[in-house]
Amino acid sequence: MASITIESAAIRLTDTILGYNEQDLEETLKAIAADIGMAHIAYMRFAPDKSSDASLLTGARTYSVQWQTRYFLKQYILIDPVLAHGSKAVLPFDWEELPRDDPAIQAFFTDAVNHGVGCTGISVPVRNRRGAYSVVSFTSNHSRPEWVVFKKNNMVKLQLISVLIDSAASVNLKLSSPPVKLSKREEQCLIWAARGKTYQDISDILNISFGSVKSYLDTARHKLNCANLTHAVGVAIATGVIPAKALQGSSFK
Amino acid sequence: MVNILLSRSKGDATMLKLIEGSRASLFPTEMDAMFRNRALTFSERLGWEVTVRDGYERDVFDDANPLYLVSVDPRTHEYWGSLRLLPTTGPNMLRDVFPYLLDDGEYIESATIWESSRICAVAVDGQPQRSRNGVNFVLSELIAGIGEVAIITGLTQIVSVFDARIYRVLKAVGCNPQLIGKPRRIGGTMSYAGLFDTGEGLLQALQAFREELGIEAPEAKELALA
Numbered sequence: 169m170a171s172i173t174i175e176s177a178a179i180r181l182t183d184t185i186l187g188y189n190e191q192d193l194e195e196t197l198k199a200i201a202a203d204i205g206m207a208h209i210a211y212m213r214f215a216p217d218k219s220s221d222a223s224l225l226t227g228a229r230t231y232s233v234q235w236q237t238r239y240f241l242k243q244y245i246l247i248d249p250v251l252a253h254g255s256k257a258v259l260p261f262d263w264e265e266l267p268r269d270d271p272a273i274q275a276f277f278t279d280a281v282n283h284g285v286g287c288t289g290i291s292v293p294v295r296n297r298r299g300a301y302s303v304v305s306f307t308s309n310h311s312r313p314e315w316v317v318f319k320k321n322n323m324v325k326l327q328l329i330s331v332l333i334d335s336a337a338s339v340n341l342k343l344s345s346p347p348v349k350l351s352k353r354e355e356q357c358l359i360w361a362a363r364g365k366t367y368q369d370i371s372d373i374l375n376i377s378f379g380s381v382k383s384y385l386d387t388a389r390h391k392l393n394c395a396n397l398t399h400a401v402g403v404a405i406a407t408g409v410i411p412a413k414a415l416q417g418s419s420f421k
Numbered sequence: 422m423v424n425i426l427l428s429r430s431k432g433d434a435t436m437l438k439l440i441e442g443s444r445a446s447l448f449p450t451e452m453d454a455m456f457r458n459r460a461l462t463f464s465e466r467l468g469w470e471v472t473v474r475d476g477y478e479r480d481v482f483d484d485a486n487p488l489y490l491v492s493v494d495p496r497t498h499e500y501w502g503s504l505r506l507l508p509t510t511g512p513n514m515l516r517d518v519f520p521y522l523l524d525d526g527e528y529i530e531s532a533t534i535w536e537s538s539r540i541c542a543v544a545v546d547g548q549p550q551r552s553r554n555g556v557n558f559v560l561s562e563l564i565a566g567i568g569e570v571a572i573i574t575g576l577t578q579i580v581s582v583f584d585a586r587i588y589r590v591l592k593a594v595g596c597n598p599q600l601i602g603k604p605r606r607i608g609g610t611m612s613y614a615g616l617f618d619t620g621e622g623l624l625q626a627l628q629a630f631r632e633e634l635g636i637e638a639p640e641a642k643e644l645a646l647a
Contacts, residue, residue, distance in 0.1 A: 256443035258488045258508065260574055292575075295511025297530075299485065323575025324533050331510055331532035 171321040172204045174329055181332040185339050193228040193337055200329065201230055206306045207286035211333050213302040214255045215408015226406055228337065235283040242279075245412060247272055254291050254303035260323065263289035263307075288315040292330040302337070304330035348409050354388040357381055359414045362401045435549075435559065436495040437566040442486035451491045454500030454543075462541035467584060468609035482538070485512055490566045492559050494547055502542030502559040506535045506570065509580060514538050515614055519582050522614040523602035529616070533577040537567060540587060556593045556630075564594055565627045571619030578618055584610040591617060595626025 177200040183189035184196055197209040210229035229236065238244075245251065249266040268274050281287055286307025294302045306326060310318060319326075350358065353376070360370045367385075371378045389400040392409065404410045438451065445452050456477035463469045463478055471478050485507065492501040507513045509529050513536040516528055523529075529536075542559035549558045567579055581598075583591070591598040598615035605612055617623070 256441070256486050258441055258486055258506075259439070259570075294532075295485075295508045297511070299512055301486075323573070324577060325575070327532040327575040334510075 172325055174204065174325045176200075177203050177329055178332060181329070181336045184336040185332070187339065193333075194230060196336065197228055197333070198230045200333075201306075204325075204329075205308070207284070207309050208305075208307045209333070210305040210307075211302065211337055212251065212254070212305075213300060213334075213337060226408075232284055235280070235285060238279070238283065244276055246416070247276060249273055250289070250291055250303070250305060254293055254305075255301060257291075257293045257303070258295075260290055260292045260326070262319070263291070288312065290319060290326070292326055294330050294334040296334055296338070302334045304333050348391050348404075348407070350388055350391060350404075350409060351384075353380075354384045354391070355410060357384040358388050358401065358404055359410050361385060361397060362405065362410060362415055435501065435562045436493050436498075437562065437569075438489075438491045438493060439566075439570065440489040440491055442483065442488065445489070448491075450498075451489075451493065451500055451503075455489065455491060455503040458500065458503065458541050458543055459539055463539070470608055478539075482507055482512065482514065488570070490563055490570065492542070492563055492566070494545075496547075499545065499547075500543065501545065501548060502540075502563055504540040504563050504567070505538050506567070507538070508532075509534045509536055515580060515582055519607070519612070519614065522582060522605055522612065527602065529580045529601075531578075533575060534580055534616070535571075535574070535576055537579050537581040540564075540581075540583070556590050560587075560590050561594045561627070561630060564591065564596060565624075565631075568619050568623045568627060571623075576619050578616050580614065580616050582612055582614050584612055588613055588615070591615070594630045596623060597626070 180189065180196050180199060184191070184193070189196065193211070197211065201207065201209045208230045210227065210231065212227035212229075215226075231239075239248075247270075249268075250263065253261060253266060263277075266273075268277065287309050289305055289307040291303045291305040294304060296302070304326075308315060308318070353374075356374060357370055360373060365373065367378055367381045370381045374381070385397060385400075388404070389397060392400045392403045392407075405412055405415075438448070440448050440451065456479055459471075459478035460473045460476055463471045464473045472480065482505065488506040489503055490506070491503045493499060494501060509516070509531055515522065515536060516530070520528070540560065540563060542557055542563070544557075570576070571579070580601075581587075588598065596617040598617045600613050600615045602614045
Protein backbone atom coordinates (compact mmCIF):
# COMPACT_ATOMS: atom_id res chain seq x y z
CA MET A 169 0.00 0.00 0.00
CA ALA A 170 1.27 3.39 -0.98
CA SER A 171 1.76 6.10 1.54
CA ILE A 172 -1.24 8.19 2.43
CA THR A 173 -1.77 11.91 1.99
CA ILE A 174 -2.67 13.71 5.17
CA GLU A 175 -2.94 17.30 3.98
CA SER A 176 -6.74 17.41 3.99
CA ALA A 177 -6.87 15.66 7.37
CA ALA A 178 -4.42 18.21 8.75
CA ILE A 179 -6.47 21.10 7.38
CA ARG A 180 -9.67 19.75 8.93
CA LEU A 181 -8.00 19.34 12.32
CA THR A 182 -6.15 22.63 12.24
CA ASP A 183 -9.44 24.37 11.45
CA THR A 184 -10.96 22.70 14.49
CA ILE A 185 -8.01 23.74 16.66
CA LEU A 186 -8.29 27.34 15.44
CA GLY A 187 -12.03 27.34 15.97
CA TYR A 188 -12.97 27.62 12.28
CA ASN A 189 -14.59 24.20 12.23
CA GLU A 190 -17.45 23.73 14.66
CA GLN A 191 -18.30 20.32 13.29
CA ASP A 192 -18.47 17.54 15.88
CA LEU A 193 -15.13 15.84 16.27
CA GLU A 194 -16.83 12.57 15.35
CA GLU A 195 -17.82 13.98 11.95
CA THR A 196 -14.30 15.29 11.40
CA LEU A 197 -12.87 11.88 12.26
CA LYS A 198 -15.25 10.22 9.79
CA ALA A 199 -14.05 12.52 7.03
CA ILE A 200 -10.41 11.84 7.92
CA ALA A 201 -10.95 8.07 8.00
CA ALA A 202 -12.39 8.34 4.48
CA ASP A 203 -9.45 10.55 3.39
CA ILE A 204 -6.80 8.08 4.52
CA GLY A 205 -8.60 4.82 3.76
CA MET A 206 -9.24 3.69 7.33
CA ALA A 207 -12.38 1.87 8.47
CA HIS A 208 -12.61 3.84 11.71
CA ILE A 209 -10.79 6.26 13.99
CA ALA A 210 -11.34 6.41 17.74
CA TYR A 211 -9.97 9.01 20.14
CA MET A 212 -9.95 8.50 23.87
CA ARG A 213 -8.55 10.69 26.60
CA PHE A 214 -7.69 9.14 29.92
CA ALA A 215 -8.36 11.03 33.10
CA PRO A 216 -5.05 12.16 34.57
CA ASP A 217 -5.77 11.03 38.11
CA LYS A 218 -7.56 7.70 37.80
CA SER A 219 -6.40 6.68 34.38
CA SER A 220 -5.89 3.07 35.34
CA ASP A 221 -9.61 2.80 35.86
CA ALA A 222 -10.32 3.34 32.19
CA SER A 223 -12.88 5.96 33.07
CA LEU A 224 -12.88 7.47 29.69
CA LEU A 225 -16.17 8.28 28.23
CA THR A 226 -14.40 11.41 26.99
CA GLY A 227 -13.55 10.86 23.41
CA ALA A 228 -14.95 10.56 19.93
CA ARG A 229 -15.27 7.51 17.77
CA THR A 230 -16.64 6.73 14.35
CA TYR A 231 -17.87 3.20 15.16
CA SER A 232 -21.53 2.39 14.48
CA VAL A 233 -24.08 3.38 17.08
CA GLN A 234 -24.95 -0.32 17.50
CA TRP A 235 -21.38 -1.14 18.44
CA GLN A 236 -21.05 1.80 20.80
CA THR A 237 -24.31 0.85 22.52
CA ARG A 238 -23.26 -2.78 22.74
CA TYR A 239 -19.86 -1.76 24.10
CA PHE A 240 -21.59 0.20 26.84
CA LEU A 241 -24.21 -2.42 27.71
CA LYS A 242 -21.70 -5.26 27.83
CA GLN A 243 -19.37 -3.10 29.93
CA TYR A 244 -16.52 -3.84 27.53
CA ILE A 245 -14.76 -0.81 28.96
CA LEU A 246 -13.76 -3.04 31.88
CA ILE A 247 -11.91 -5.58 29.73
CA ASP A 248 -10.96 -3.71 26.56
CA PRO A 249 -7.18 -4.36 26.29
CA VAL A 250 -6.69 -1.38 23.97
CA LEU A 251 -7.67 0.85 26.89
CA ALA A 252 -5.89 -1.17 29.55
CA HIS A 253 -2.60 -1.02 27.67
CA GLY A 254 -3.13 2.33 25.93
CA SER A 255 -3.71 4.21 29.16
CA LYS A 256 -0.01 3.92 30.07
CA ALA A 257 1.76 3.00 26.87
CA VAL A 258 4.21 5.18 25.01
CA LEU A 259 4.95 3.06 21.93
CA PRO A 260 2.29 2.64 19.26
CA PHE A 261 0.87 -0.89 19.39
CA ASP A 262 -0.81 -3.13 16.87
CA TRP A 263 -3.93 -4.74 18.26
CA GLU A 264 -2.55 -8.07 17.20
CA GLU A 265 0.19 -7.69 19.82
CA LEU A 266 -2.31 -7.42 22.66
CA PRO A 267 -2.64 -10.51 24.85
CA ARG A 268 -5.68 -12.56 23.91
CA ASP A 269 -5.33 -15.57 26.19
CA ASP A 270 -8.43 -14.63 28.11
CA PRO A 271 -11.53 -16.08 26.35
CA ALA A 272 -13.52 -12.97 27.31
CA ILE A 273 -11.02 -10.79 25.44
CA GLN A 274 -11.05 -13.11 22.46
CA ALA A 275 -14.83 -12.92 22.40
CA PHE A 276 -14.63 -9.13 22.67
CA PHE A 277 -12.40 -8.85 19.59
CA THR A 278 -14.60 -11.27 17.64
CA ASP A 279 -17.65 -9.26 18.60
CA ALA A 280 -15.88 -6.04 17.54
CA VAL A 281 -14.99 -7.45 14.13
CA ASN A 282 -18.56 -8.69 13.69
CA HIS A 283 -19.81 -5.17 14.38
CA GLY A 284 -17.64 -3.57 11.73
CA VAL A 285 -14.91 -2.16 13.97
CA GLY A 286 -12.31 -3.44 11.46
CA CYS A 287 -10.05 -6.46 11.10
CA THR A 288 -6.78 -4.75 11.92
CA GLY A 289 -6.02 -1.93 14.31
CA ILE A 290 -3.19 0.18 15.62
CA SER A 291 -3.27 2.59 18.55
CA VAL A 292 -1.00 5.59 18.97
CA PRO A 293 -0.54 6.90 22.52
CA VAL A 294 -0.35 10.70 22.78
CA ARG A 295 0.97 12.78 25.69
CA ASN A 296 0.18 16.44 26.02
CA ARG A 297 1.59 19.40 27.91
CA ARG A 298 -0.65 18.91 30.86
CA GLY A 299 0.63 15.38 31.21
CA ALA A 300 -2.70 13.94 30.05
CA TYR A 301 -2.64 10.63 28.23
CA SER A 302 -4.73 9.87 25.16
CA VAL A 303 -4.81 7.15 22.59
CA VAL A 304 -5.85 7.38 18.95
CA SER A 305 -6.84 4.12 17.27
CA PHE A 306 -6.98 3.48 13.55
CA THR A 307 -8.69 0.38 12.17
CA SER A 308 -8.91 -1.04 8.68
CA ASN A 309 -10.23 -3.98 6.72
CA HIS A 310 -6.99 -4.55 4.87
CA SER A 311 -5.42 -7.96 4.76
CA ARG A 312 -2.62 -8.52 7.24
CA PRO A 313 0.19 -8.20 4.62
CA GLU A 314 -1.35 -4.97 3.27
CA TRP A 315 -1.64 -3.67 6.81
CA VAL A 316 2.02 -4.39 7.58
CA VAL A 317 3.05 -2.39 4.51
CA PHE A 318 0.61 0.38 5.36
CA LYS A 319 2.10 0.79 8.84
CA LYS A 320 5.65 0.72 7.52
CA ASN A 321 4.90 3.52 5.05
CA ASN A 322 2.73 5.69 7.25
CA MET A 323 3.81 5.67 10.91
CA VAL A 324 5.13 9.24 10.81
CA LYS A 325 1.82 10.43 9.37
CA LEU A 326 -0.21 8.47 11.91
CA GLN A 327 1.82 10.14 14.69
CA LEU A 328 1.15 13.58 13.22
CA ILE A 329 -2.57 12.97 12.78
CA SER A 330 -2.84 11.53 16.29
CA VAL A 331 -1.33 14.58 17.95
CA LEU A 332 -3.53 16.89 15.87
CA ILE A 333 -6.61 14.90 16.86
CA ASP A 334 -5.60 15.25 20.52
CA SER A 335 -5.27 19.03 20.16
CA ALA A 336 -8.52 19.28 18.21
CA ALA A 337 -10.26 17.26 20.92
CA SER A 338 -9.07 19.66 23.61
CA VAL A 339 -10.81 22.46 21.72
CA ASN A 340 -13.82 20.54 20.49
CA LEU A 341 -14.65 18.61 23.63
CA LYS A 342 -13.74 21.55 25.87
CA LEU A 343 -11.54 19.26 27.90
CA SER A 344 -8.94 21.77 28.92
CA SER A 345 -10.34 22.89 32.26
CA PRO A 346 -8.19 22.04 35.28
CA PRO A 347 -8.85 18.70 36.97
CA VAL A 348 -11.44 18.67 39.72
CA LYS A 349 -10.29 17.43 43.11
CA LEU A 350 -12.98 16.00 45.35
CA SER A 351 -12.49 15.34 49.03
CA LYS A 352 -12.60 11.75 50.19
CA ARG A 353 -16.13 12.14 51.59
CA GLU A 354 -17.38 13.95 48.49
CA GLU A 355 -16.00 11.18 46.32
CA GLN A 356 -17.49 8.43 48.50
CA CYS A 357 -20.93 10.04 48.45
CA LEU A 358 -20.80 10.58 44.71
CA ILE A 359 -19.81 6.96 44.06
CA TRP A 360 -22.74 5.73 46.14
CA ALA A 361 -25.06 8.14 44.34
CA ALA A 362 -23.73 6.81 41.04
CA ARG A 363 -24.60 3.33 42.30
CA GLY A 364 -28.21 4.41 42.66
CA LYS A 365 -28.35 5.02 46.41
CA THR A 366 -30.56 7.68 47.96
CA TYR A 367 -29.32 10.33 50.40
CA GLN A 368 -30.75 8.24 53.25
CA ASP A 369 -29.02 5.06 51.97
CA ILE A 370 -25.69 6.86 51.74
CA SER A 371 -26.11 8.32 55.20
CA ASP A 372 -26.69 4.79 56.57
CA ILE A 373 -23.83 3.22 54.60
CA LEU A 374 -21.21 5.81 55.54
CA ASN A 375 -22.65 6.40 59.00
CA ILE A 376 -22.80 10.18 58.56
CA SER A 377 -25.78 12.51 58.87
CA PHE A 378 -28.31 13.07 56.10
CA GLY A 379 -27.33 16.75 56.05
CA SER A 380 -23.66 15.93 55.61
CA VAL A 381 -24.44 13.69 52.66
CA LYS A 382 -26.43 16.48 51.08
CA SER A 383 -23.69 19.00 51.67
CA TYR A 384 -20.91 16.73 50.34
CA LEU A 385 -22.91 16.01 47.21
CA ASP A 386 -23.76 19.65 46.74
CA THR A 387 -20.10 20.67 47.02
CA ALA A 388 -19.15 17.96 44.56
CA ARG A 389 -21.84 19.14 42.16
CA HIS A 390 -20.56 22.69 42.45
CA LYS A 391 -16.93 21.70 41.93
CA LEU A 392 -17.98 19.87 38.77
CA ASN A 393 -19.99 22.88 37.55
CA CYS A 394 -23.08 20.77 37.19
CA ALA A 395 -26.77 21.63 37.30
CA ASN A 396 -27.92 18.68 39.39
CA LEU A 397 -26.80 15.41 40.91
CA THR A 398 -27.51 13.30 37.80
CA HIS A 399 -25.43 15.72 35.75
CA ALA A 400 -22.63 15.62 38.33
CA VAL A 401 -22.50 11.82 38.35
CA GLY A 402 -22.31 11.74 34.55
CA VAL A 403 -19.58 14.37 34.33
CA ALA A 404 -17.61 12.81 37.20
CA ILE A 405 -17.49 9.44 35.47
CA ALA A 406 -16.86 10.90 32.03
CA THR A 407 -13.92 12.96 33.24
CA GLY A 408 -12.48 10.32 35.54
CA VAL A 409 -13.12 12.19 38.78
CA ILE A 410 -14.69 8.98 39.94
CA PRO A 411 -13.57 5.70 38.38
CA ALA A 412 -16.05 3.86 36.15
CA LYS A 413 -15.02 0.68 37.94
CA ALA A 414 -16.61 2.03 41.11
CA LEU A 415 -19.94 1.15 39.53
CA GLN A 416 -19.07 -2.54 39.55
CA GLY A 417 -21.19 -4.53 41.92
CA SER A 418 -24.12 -2.15 41.73
CA SER A 419 -27.27 -3.68 40.34
CA PHE A 420 -28.83 -2.20 37.23
CA LYS A 421 -32.11 -4.09 37.41
CA MET B 422 2.11 -6.43 27.10
CA VAL B 423 4.81 -6.09 24.52
CA ASN B 424 8.46 -5.92 25.23
CA ILE B 425 10.44 -5.88 22.08
CA LEU B 426 13.84 -7.40 22.03
CA LEU B 427 16.13 -6.26 19.31
CA SER B 428 18.30 -9.27 19.05
CA ARG B 429 21.47 -8.33 17.33
CA SER B 430 23.35 -9.79 14.45
CA LYS B 431 24.62 -13.29 13.82
CA GLY B 432 27.61 -12.56 16.04
CA ASP B 433 25.09 -11.65 18.76
CA ALA B 434 27.18 -8.66 19.76
CA THR B 435 24.53 -7.12 21.96
CA MET B 436 20.86 -7.26 22.75
CA LEU B 437 18.57 -4.30 23.27
CA LYS B 438 15.42 -4.45 25.33
CA LEU B 439 12.63 -1.95 24.88
CA ILE B 440 10.98 -1.51 28.24
CA GLU B 441 7.92 0.67 28.66
CA GLY B 442 7.88 2.53 31.97
CA SER B 443 4.49 1.09 32.86
CA ARG B 444 6.03 -2.39 32.65
CA ALA B 445 9.35 -1.62 34.33
CA SER B 446 8.39 -3.65 37.40
CA LEU B 447 8.58 -6.77 35.23
CA PHE B 448 12.29 -6.07 34.68
CA PRO B 449 13.64 -5.55 38.21
CA THR B 450 17.21 -6.64 37.41
CA GLU B 451 17.58 -4.32 34.44
CA MET B 452 15.96 -1.40 36.27
CA ASP B 453 18.11 -1.88 39.37
CA ALA B 454 21.31 -1.86 37.31
CA MET B 455 20.11 1.09 35.22
CA PHE B 456 19.28 3.38 38.16
CA ARG B 457 22.63 2.54 39.81
CA ASN B 458 24.54 3.15 36.58
CA ARG B 459 22.78 6.50 36.24
CA ALA B 460 23.73 7.49 39.80
CA LEU B 461 27.40 6.73 39.13
CA THR B 462 27.45 8.42 35.75
CA PHE B 463 25.47 11.59 36.34
CA SER B 464 26.03 12.29 40.03
CA GLU B 465 29.53 11.01 40.72
CA ARG B 466 31.27 11.27 37.36
CA LEU B 467 29.61 14.25 35.71
CA GLY B 468 28.67 16.09 38.89
CA TRP B 469 25.18 16.97 37.74
CA GLU B 470 22.72 18.08 40.38
CA VAL B 471 20.63 14.96 40.24
CA THR B 472 18.89 13.34 43.16
CA VAL B 473 20.39 10.04 44.28
CA ARG B 474 18.52 8.01 46.84
CA ASP B 475 19.53 4.54 48.01
CA GLY B 476 22.05 4.37 45.19
CA TYR B 477 19.44 5.13 42.52
CA GLU B 478 19.25 8.21 40.31
CA ARG B 479 15.57 8.67 39.50
CA ASP B 480 13.55 11.74 38.60
CA VAL B 481 9.96 12.73 37.85
CA PHE B 482 10.27 11.66 34.23
CA ASP B 483 10.80 8.08 35.35
CA ASP B 484 7.33 8.27 36.86
CA ALA B 485 5.84 9.48 33.56
CA ASN B 486 5.92 6.09 31.81
CA PRO B 487 8.88 6.75 29.51
CA LEU B 488 10.44 4.23 27.16
CA TYR B 489 13.77 2.71 28.20
CA LEU B 490 16.29 1.12 25.89
CA VAL B 491 18.47 -1.27 27.83
CA SER B 492 21.53 -2.95 26.34
CA VAL B 493 22.38 -6.30 27.87
CA ASP B 494 24.96 -9.00 27.31
CA PRO B 495 23.23 -11.35 24.82
CA ARG B 496 24.65 -14.40 26.59
CA THR B 497 24.18 -13.60 30.27
CA HIS B 498 21.65 -10.71 30.07
CA GLU B 499 24.00 -8.71 32.31
CA TYR B 500 23.29 -4.96 32.11
CA TRP B 501 25.54 -2.94 29.78
CA GLY B 502 23.84 0.41 29.31
CA SER B 503 20.61 2.31 28.88
CA LEU B 504 18.84 5.46 27.77
CA ARG B 505 15.39 6.97 28.18
CA LEU B 506 12.99 8.34 25.56
CA LEU B 507 10.11 10.75 26.14
CA PRO B 508 7.66 12.25 23.62
CA THR B 509 8.19 16.02 23.33
CA THR B 510 4.44 16.62 23.26
CA GLY B 511 4.40 15.66 26.94
CA PRO B 512 6.59 16.65 29.89
CA ASN B 513 10.29 16.39 29.02
CA MET B 514 13.67 17.57 30.27
CA LEU B 515 14.49 20.25 27.72
CA ARG B 516 11.16 22.00 28.18
CA ASP B 517 10.69 21.46 31.91
CA VAL B 518 14.24 21.33 33.32
CA PHE B 519 16.64 23.00 30.88
CA PRO B 520 14.53 25.61 29.03
CA TYR B 521 17.39 28.12 29.41
CA LEU B 522 19.48 26.12 26.94
CA LEU B 523 17.19 27.39 24.19
CA ASP B 524 16.67 30.97 23.10
CA ASP B 525 13.76 32.84 24.61
CA GLY B 526 10.41 31.58 23.41
CA GLU B 527 11.91 28.64 21.58
CA TYR B 528 10.79 25.16 22.35
CA ILE B 529 10.73 21.73 20.79
CA GLU B 530 7.34 20.09 20.70
CA SER B 531 6.41 17.70 17.92
CA ALA B 532 4.57 14.47 17.33
CA THR B 533 7.60 13.05 15.53
CA ILE B 534 10.42 14.29 17.79
CA TRP B 535 11.20 12.40 20.99
CA GLU B 536 13.76 13.34 23.60
CA SER B 537 16.60 11.05 24.57
CA SER B 538 18.09 11.42 28.03
CA ARG B 539 20.21 9.67 30.67
CA ILE B 540 22.34 7.70 28.21
CA CYS B 541 25.02 5.76 30.08
CA ALA B 542 26.92 2.50 29.97
CA VAL B 543 29.13 0.32 32.13
CA ALA B 544 32.45 -1.11 31.00
CA VAL B 545 32.62 -4.84 31.64
CA ASP B 546 34.46 -7.81 30.18
CA GLY B 547 32.88 -9.47 27.21
CA GLN B 548 31.80 -6.27 25.44
CA PRO B 549 33.02 -5.73 21.90
CA GLN B 550 35.99 -3.41 21.78
CA ARG B 551 35.89 0.30 21.19
CA SER B 552 36.07 1.54 17.65
CA ARG B 553 39.22 3.01 16.13
CA ASN B 554 38.07 6.49 17.12
CA GLY B 555 37.48 5.36 20.67
CA VAL B 556 33.70 5.34 20.79
CA ASN B 557 32.13 3.04 23.34
CA PHE B 558 30.41 0.18 21.57
CA VAL B 559 27.41 0.03 23.92
CA LEU B 560 26.67 3.74 23.52
CA SER B 561 26.76 3.38 19.75
CA GLU B 562 24.39 0.41 19.84
CA LEU B 563 22.00 2.33 22.08
CA ILE B 564 21.96 5.13 19.51
CA ALA B 565 21.31 2.54 16.81
CA GLY B 566 18.41 1.36 18.95
CA ILE B 567 16.96 4.87 18.84
CA GLY B 568 17.04 4.62 15.05
CA GLU B 569 15.03 1.43 15.18
CA VAL B 570 12.53 2.79 17.70
CA ALA B 571 12.10 5.79 15.38
CA ILE B 572 11.05 3.51 12.55
CA ILE B 573 8.59 1.49 14.64
CA THR B 574 7.15 4.64 16.18
CA GLY B 575 7.15 7.06 13.25
CA LEU B 576 9.73 9.58 14.46
CA THR B 577 11.77 11.94 12.30
CA GLN B 578 14.15 13.50 14.83
CA ILE B 579 15.59 13.11 18.30
CA VAL B 580 16.34 16.00 20.64
CA SER B 581 18.68 15.66 23.57
CA VAL B 582 20.60 17.55 26.21
CA PHE B 583 24.10 16.13 26.41
CA ASP B 584 27.65 16.79 27.53
CA ALA B 585 30.76 17.04 25.36
CA ARG B 586 31.46 13.33 25.69
CA ILE B 587 28.09 12.28 24.26
CA TYR B 588 28.33 15.04 21.64
CA ARG B 589 31.53 13.38 20.46
CA VAL B 590 29.86 9.95 20.38
CA LEU B 591 26.94 11.29 18.37
CA LYS B 592 29.30 12.86 15.84
CA ALA B 593 31.51 9.79 15.68
CA VAL B 594 28.66 7.39 14.91
CA GLY B 595 27.39 9.68 12.15
CA CYS B 596 24.32 11.20 13.81
CA ASN B 597 25.36 14.65 12.69
CA PRO B 598 23.80 16.44 15.69
CA GLN B 599 22.79 20.06 15.12
CA LEU B 600 23.31 22.21 18.19
CA ILE B 601 20.39 24.45 19.09
CA GLY B 602 20.31 27.31 21.58
CA LYS B 603 23.44 28.04 23.58
CA PRO B 604 25.72 25.65 25.47
CA ARG B 605 25.78 26.24 29.22
CA ARG B 606 27.75 24.93 32.11
CA ILE B 607 25.54 22.62 34.20
CA GLY B 608 27.16 21.28 37.33
CA GLY B 609 30.72 20.52 36.36
CA THR B 610 30.22 20.06 32.63
CA MET B 611 29.32 22.02 29.54
CA SER B 612 25.90 20.96 28.32
CA TYR B 613 24.43 21.25 24.88
CA ALA B 614 20.98 20.85 23.36
CA GLY B 615 20.96 19.21 19.96
CA LEU B 616 18.75 17.60 17.35
CA PHE B 617 19.54 14.80 14.97
CA ASP B 618 17.60 13.14 12.17
CA THR B 619 16.53 9.54 12.38
CA GLY B 620 15.59 7.50 9.35
CA GLU B 621 17.64 6.06 6.52
CA GLY B 622 20.55 8.48 6.86
CA LEU B 623 21.10 7.54 10.48
CA LEU B 624 20.84 3.82 9.82
CA GLN B 625 23.35 4.07 6.97
CA ALA B 626 25.80 6.00 9.11
CA LEU B 627 25.47 3.45 11.88
CA GLN B 628 25.97 0.65 9.40
CA ALA B 629 29.25 2.18 8.28
CA PHE B 630 30.24 2.48 11.92
CA ARG B 631 29.47 -1.19 12.57
CA GLU B 632 31.52 -2.25 9.57
CA GLU B 633 34.45 -0.38 11.00
CA LEU B 634 34.03 -2.43 14.17
CA GLY B 635 33.63 -5.60 12.14
CA ILE B 636 30.14 -6.23 13.46
CA GLU B 637 27.34 -7.45 11.26
CA ALA B 638 24.15 -5.45 11.08
CA PRO B 639 21.20 -6.61 13.13
CA GLU B 640 18.54 -8.30 11.12
CA ALA B 641 15.38 -6.31 11.40
CA LYS B 642 13.46 -9.58 11.02
CA GLU B 643 14.72 -10.60 14.42
CA LEU B 644 12.38 -8.17 16.10
CA ALA B 645 10.87 -10.46 18.64
CA LEU B 646 7.85 -10.06 20.83
CA ALA B 647 8.15 -11.36 24.34
